[in-house]
Amino acid sequence: MSDTVIKMNSISKKIRNTVILNDLNMTVYENDIYGFIGQNGAGKSTTMKIIMSLVKETQGQLELFESTDNQVNRGRIGAIIEQPAFYPYMTAYENLQYYIKFKGIVEANSIENVLKMVGLENAATKKYKNYSLGMKQRLGLALALINNPDLLILDEPLNGLDPQGIAELRETLRHLNKKYGITMVISSHILDELEMIATRYGFIHKGHMIEEITVDELHEKLKKYISLDVENISLATITIEQKLNTVNYKVVNDHTIYLYDYVNDGAKVASTLIKEGVMIEKMNVSNMSLENYYFSLIKGVENNV
Incomplete structure (x- = not known):
């Protein structure tokens, strides 16, 4: 079995009297493309924010990279939880340059490298306002890669994209996983597309993980x-x-x-x-x-x- 990248043990989250997550268990292994599936309000975004240390769990334990020192390991994670705000009249290169300075990223991937990783090396000097939706989403992905992460957390990355943009982003994600060994957790409502790249799945309902399954196990059930x-x-x-x-x-x-x-x-x-x-x-x-x-x-x- 591969090393464990994410281990959530009996995680619960309450806001006042509302239960968001209920005794949730989740395991993501190294090199997984983990398809995270659930209805609106099921708890996907909250789970991702807990992994990112943006939200604190009410109870339970989170382990990242087989360690509970999550502040240290947080630097090994890149994410698109919400679409990043880029300046429309700045180029892709200039936008990434700004974020490196703004976030104080010391051990940064080179801008040229991350743009190449997402297939935007030939559009580095193009202004953001002239990017297609698919290109904008890939620039957001480049920003998530700027700290050279081992894990990507992507919340609904396919939203709003046309079929060509979806196909381009899908191939980019597959390339990042295969060539660079980046583990991914991807939530999406576009299940047909998720099915084309995911290697493991987690199904969440009303804040509870109802099943985790490998792609081979799933295909056996869907035959x-x-x-x-x-x-x-x-x-x-x-x-x-x-x-x-x-x-x-x-x-x-x-x-x-x-x-x-x-x-x-x-x-x-x-x-x-x-x-x-x-x-x-x-x-x-x-x-x-x-x-x-x-x-x-x-x-x-x-x-x-």
Whole structure:
């Protein structure tokens, strides 16, 4: 297992009588691109601000880079929590130069280097007001990289971007992770795009982490299946096991089975079941999207309350 970059143990946050985070546990490993998923108000931004030491937890323990000395390790983190304010009539280079002086960053990446890292080396002398939205977001990313971080915290970095801007930023993030080994925590409502780059996921709901899962584990759960609605569930499962020779199925309820084998041979499944006397009410090939998977997790939590 890789080294732990973030470890949140039973973190809670209350503001007056409002519970923002409730006994939250979160683990991010070195080189993860951690997709942080939750509805508005679920606690994503508060969690990120606690990691950044911008908000203090009410209780629990935060470890960064396997240490509780978070003030020291805070310097190893870059972030876009809110869109940074750049001066419109200054160039990209001048804006970054200003921030280095303003923040007093001593061990700074060179401006030329961070602009190259985000693909803006040829637009260094272009005024910020003439940047596209995608370029502005990448300049914000360059600012987050200026202190040469090992960890990036990115809160909704894809918001407001057009498809080209989303694609450019996605490739930039993938490049930073692969080439420079930068660990990332990324929250986004654009789950289809997040699914294209994340290597691990955390699902948060009402301030509580309801699941953490690797991309391989998620893909296993999202794989194609044949959804069967039948009258006699017992007879159907016996037929599947004895006649189709598989136990790779899931009984969802009293009438529904998900069969993960034979997804490209539905005719054989149907004919076998019918031959054995199973009445099929509905049958179709499906696969669950990341969004639907998240909503199914929420539904499961709500039903258990």
